[in-house]
Amino acid sequence: MRDPHSEAIEEQIIAQSMTNFERLPMLDVIFERFGLAFAAALKSFTSTVADVELSKLISTTYAGALRELPENCLLAIAREQGWDASFAVGMDGDFLYAALDLMLGGRGGPTAPKTTRGFTAIERRIGQTLAELMLRELASSFRQVAEVQFEVERMEGSVQLASISKPISPCVLANFRVKLGDTQGRISILLPHLAVEPIRPLLAKVFFGDRLGADQGWRDHLQERITQSNVKLTAVLHEVEVPLADVLGWTIGSTLDLHVGLDHEATVFCSGEPVFRGATGRRQNGAVALRITKDLTPSKEALHDLARD
Known part of the structure; x- marks a missing residue:
């Protein structure tokens, strides 16, 4: 059973x-x-x-x-x-x-x-x-x-x-x-x-x-903290490629031709990403300055889409 x-x-x-x-x-x-x-x-x-x-x-x-x-x-x-x-x-x-x-x-x-x-x-x-x-x-x-x-x-x-x-x-x-x-x-x-x-x-x-x-409220707080953060910017005037043999031949007093004119613009990087281009110059107090001429960041539409998400 x-x-x-x-x-x-x-x-x-x-x-x-x-x-x-x-x-x-x-x-x-x-x-x-x-x-x-x-x-x-x-x-x-x-x-x-x-x-x-x-x-x-x-x-x-x-x-x-x-x-x-x-x-x-x-x-x-x-x-x-x-x-x-x-x-x-x-x-x-x-x-x-x-x-x-x-x-x-x-x-x-x-x-x-x-x-x-x-x-x-x-x-x-x-x-x-x-x-x-x-x-x-x-x-x-x-x-x-x-x-x-x-x-x-x-x-x-x-x-x-x-x-x-x-x-x-x-x-x-x-x-x-x-x-x-x-x-x-x-x-x-x-x-x-x-x-x-x-x-x-x-x-x-x-x-x-x-x-x-x-x-x-949390989004506003996060946005405020981000906008108040400090970032490091690096302005690069020009980059050239030079053969290694020429570099090994450099000595004290060697002159390097960078092929940069007076109107050449520098590129500003943030964390390795290009963000602006600008013209370099000097202020009246002698300080080196840079005037932004082109925005290299993503389009405003893309940023607005990101903000909505």
């Missing part, structure tokens, strides 16, 4: 072998960006200190992802018109009750003891508003790979009713810790692979670098 426990393990192994957990590196970047963006949006929405941190990102089956969600969880089933399937964003009771308390004039203190009751109509309505806020920031984070627009299809107060994919279908689950005032809650994004199939090749690319967030 076979052990039922062994049979259950075998079934799990078979199910795992049938599931293709394709690596989608760009989702890591998108969810990190979403955490930063949603924290700023939540702070503005609730008028209190908010912090959002990605705590867990796993690839699993849809059934396994549902088991990771808390029991007391309000789910928003969402969709993008160009995608073939829906996905879900979830909010646990602690986060939802804290946001509701702040929106109704509370101070963001500890929430009431946990309960397994269903969500009321007003809690569902506030939850949908928060879900729409999450989806707006998530869409903004996705736009570095594709232009998307998400909308809420329906709200579900039970995990069992959120049937948007087959139990063994591969999906990605992202859990975020949310600190809102003195309360810590949790939000989740459950993204079936089938939903992102239209942009899967873009998500599968390895990410090498891009802008993260839109902190203009």
Whole structure:
């Protein structure tokens, strides 16, 4: 007689072998960006200190992802018109009750003891508003790979009713810790692979670098520090090639003809790169000076494009 426990393990192994957990590196970047963006949006929405941190990102089956969600969880089933399937964003009771308390004039203190009751109509309505806020920031984070627009299809107060994919279908689950005032809650994004199939090749690319967030203050600070830095400039009047045999024949008193006229311009280098050309001369105080006549740096359009990036 076979052990039922062994049979259950075998079934799990078979199910795992049938599931293709394709690596989608760009989702890591998108969810990190979403955490930063949603924290700023939540702070503005609730008028209190908010912090959002990605705590867990796993690839699993849809059934396994549902088991990771808390029991007391309000789910928003969402969709993008160009995608073939829906996905879900979830909010646990602690986060939802804290946001509701702040929106109704509370101070963001500890929430009431946990309960397994269903969500009321007003809690569902506030939850949908928060879900729409999450989806707006998530869409903004996705736009570095594709232009998307998400909308809420329906709200579900039970995990069992959120049937948007087959139990063994591969999906990605992202859990975020949310600190809102003195309360810590949790939000989740459950993204079936089938939903992102239209942009899967873009998500599968390895990410090498891009802008993260839109902190203009940090950019201004970095630009200010760069413009205040000191650099070493070298003015080269002329360069000639001379045979080594002639160089070996030089002695003290030898005269070198550089073939430089009075109107010959010098080239100014910075870190080995040419930046200007200029005419040399002397000021009234006797100091040697150089008047810039040509800019050798990249075009202004290219610099503006670099600044926008």
